[in-house]
Amino acid sequence: MNDRLIIFDTTLRDGEQVPGCQLNTIEKIQVAKQLEALGVDVIEAGFPVSSPGDFHSVIEISKAVTWPIVCALTRAVQHDIDVAVEALQHAKHRRIHTGIGTSDMHIRYKFNSTREEIIERAVAAVKYARRFCDDVEFYAEDAGRTDDEYLARVVEAVVKAGATTCNIPDTTGYCLPDEFSRKIRYLMEHVDAFSAGRAVLSVHCHDDLGMATANTLAGVVAGARQAEVTINGIGERAGNTSLEEVVMALRCHHALDIDTNINTQRIYATSRMVSSLMNMPVQPNKAVVGRNAFAHSSGIHQDGVLKNVQTYEIMDPRDVGIDENSILLTARSGRAALKHRLQYLGIDLDDDPLDKVYEAFLRLADQKKEITDDDILMLAGADRAATHTIRLDYLQVTTGMGLRSVAAMGLNVSGERFEASATGNGPVDAAINALKVIIRRKMTLKEFTIQAISKGSDDVGKVHMQVEYDGRLYYGFGANTDIVTASVEAYIDCINKFKK
Ligand code: KIV
Numbered sequence: 126m127n128d129r130l131i132i133f134d135t136t137l138r139d140g141e142q143v144p145g146c147q148l149n150t151i152e153k154i155q156v157a158k159q160l161e162a163l164g165v166d167v168i169e170a171g172f173p174v175s176s177p178g179d180f181h182s183v184i185e186i187s188k189a190v191t192w193p194i195v196c197a198l199t200r201a202v203q204h205d206i207d208v209a210v211e212a213l214q215h216a217k218h219r220r221i222h223t224g225i226g227t228s229d230m231h232i233r234y235k236f237n238s239t240r241e242e243i244i245e246r247a248v249a250a251v252k253y254a255r256r257f258c259d260d261v262e263f264y265a266e267d268a269g270r271t272d273d274e275y276l277a278r279v280v281e282a283v284v285k286a287g288a289t290t291c292n293i294p295d296t297t298g299y300c301l302p303d304e305f306s307r308k309i310r311y312l313m314e315h316v317d318a319f320s321a322g323r324a325v326l327s328v329h330c331h332d333d334l335g336m337a338t339a340n341t342l343a344g345v346v347a348g349a350r351q352a353e354v355t356i357n358g359i360g361e362r363a364g365n366t367s368l369e370e371v372v373m374a375l376r377c378h379h380a381l382d383i384d385t386n387i388n389t390q391r392i393y394a395t396s397r398m399v400s401s402l403m404n405m406p407v408q409p410n411k412a413v414v415g416r417n418a419f420a421h422s423s424g425i426h427q428d429g430v431l432k433n434v435q436t437y438e439i440m441d442p443r444d445v446g447i448d449e450n451s452i453l454l455t456a457r458s459g460r461a462a463l464k465h466r467l468q469y470l471g472i473d474l475d476d477d478p479l480d481k482v483y484e485a486f487l488r489l490a491d492q493k494k495e496i497t498d499d500d501i502l503m504l505a506g507a508d509r510a511a512t513h514t515i516r517l518d519y520l521q522v523t524t525g526m527g528l529r530s531v532a533a534m535g536l537n538v539s540g541e542r543f544e545a546s547a548t549g550n551g552p553v554d555a556a557i558n559a560l561k562v563i564i565r566r567k568m569t570l571k572e573f574t575i576q577a578i579s580k581g582s583d584d585v586g587k588v589h590m591q592v593e594y595d596g597r598l599y600y601g602f603g604a605n606t607d608i609v610t611a612s613v614e615a616y617i618d619c620i621n622k623f624k625k
């Protein structure tokens with residue numbers, strides 16, 4: 126019988142810390158339910174003491190899911206633990222994840238403390254958490270740069286205090302796979318609780334040097350039996366280890382004899398949902414879920430794949446839920462077909478919102494031949510702009526080679542119509558200049574990406590923007606078959622988020 130790796134998903138905590146990726150509670154519940162259907166064992170739902178929004182989301186996620194353990198993060202601070210306990214009160218299975226920095230760097234500069242005092246604080250936090258919860262995970266922040274002998278002492282002490290899982294994070298993404306493997310092996314050999322099965326060793330890697338998945342797998346091969354991951358590898362800075370990469374690497378390498386509870390056929394839908402809700406495009410060459418992950422363009426590859434698909438494919442795309450032959454929706458598709466596809470993508474809509482999405486679907490289907498999953502997710506999330514006080518009423522742009530572009534625009538600002546026109550060195554520049562004539566604030570465009578959702582020239586363009594205003598960055602999103610309109614919508618999305 127193979128060993129089982131516990132999958133601990135932190136998309137809604139570490140992943141959600143990424144600027145611009147914040148979700149509201151309804152969206153978090155949607156992701157949590159999808160993670161449950163995917164088969165993750167633990168959902169890290171948030172850091173309740175960090176904000177009322179996080180606190181509320183942990184409560185609602187606890188109510189919404191049944192099978193996974195719902196976990197809440199805390200610092201090694203009693204008040205954090207109290208708040209986490211309150212947030213987890215409705216969870217059917219709950220876990221408190223508490224911890225403290227253990228590297229000399231953290232001990233000295235972050236805590237102005239000593240190694241011995243850090244052990245005392247860690248032990249006190251775990252003992253306190255155990256008063257409310259049988260399932261307590263301890264994290265040794267910056268374990269990747271922590272001295273092994275000291276780390277083993279910390280882990281030994283927290284396990285004795287009641288920790289049932291010990292998380293060894295490579296917080297800064299510093300380690301090399303070989304180095305991380307040695308660290309995990311050292312802990313497996315020097316902490317009896319791991320070999321005796323009294324505690325689980327967990328790995329949590331960041332991707333600053335592009336080694337998060339390699340380090341996680343090295344840790345698993347060395348004995349870790351929980352991996353902390355996110356969908357699409359999203360997370361602070363360069364991100365976390367991606368769930369889909371770890372799970373599929375284990376599926377492909379049967380010889381390791383380690384498997385997970387993940388229903389791999391739900392991977393692709395989950396990836397699309399997270400990307401769409403978090404406004405975080407997946408790079409086309411991303412392993413397992415990128416648009417090109419299974420696309421063969423070179424003649425040699427195509428020839429081989431036609432003769433026997435295994436010549437160049439180590440995974441069947443259908444195993445991760447990508448089915449090129451799945452029915453594409455068109456203008457002739459009915460409401461039931463749309464509802465079915467939405468459900469497959471993890472979105473369950475009641476009749477009224479479904480009617481609205483269906484109307485938008487028909488409008489889009491008039492403009493492009495085939496409606497893809499990304500289009501559907503975009504339409505289902507379109508009501509995110511419902512609370513906007515500034516909206517685009519109309520936009521007309523004249524542009525062409527050798528001409529200076531001219532844009533005319535009407536904006537609805539809290540019910541009042543404002544109009545302006547401007548020129549620019551291209552259609553987007555002209556449109557944004559017109560917008561700035563109406564919205565007279567000192568705003569600077571910092572980042573601007575346009576991505577076509579799939580293939581044809583009739584496709585929907587998705588625009589992601591970052592606008593700086595009053596010393597802060599705001600993230601916006603727009604999607605339209607007209608990329609100039611999508612760009613203006615993304616800019617307006619940013620403006621609607623400005624702190625008053
Ligand atoms: O990367 C890290 O160290 C973390 C801990 C808070 C678990 O995310």
Ligand code: ZN
Nearest residue numbers: 139294296329
């Ligand atoms: Zn982390």
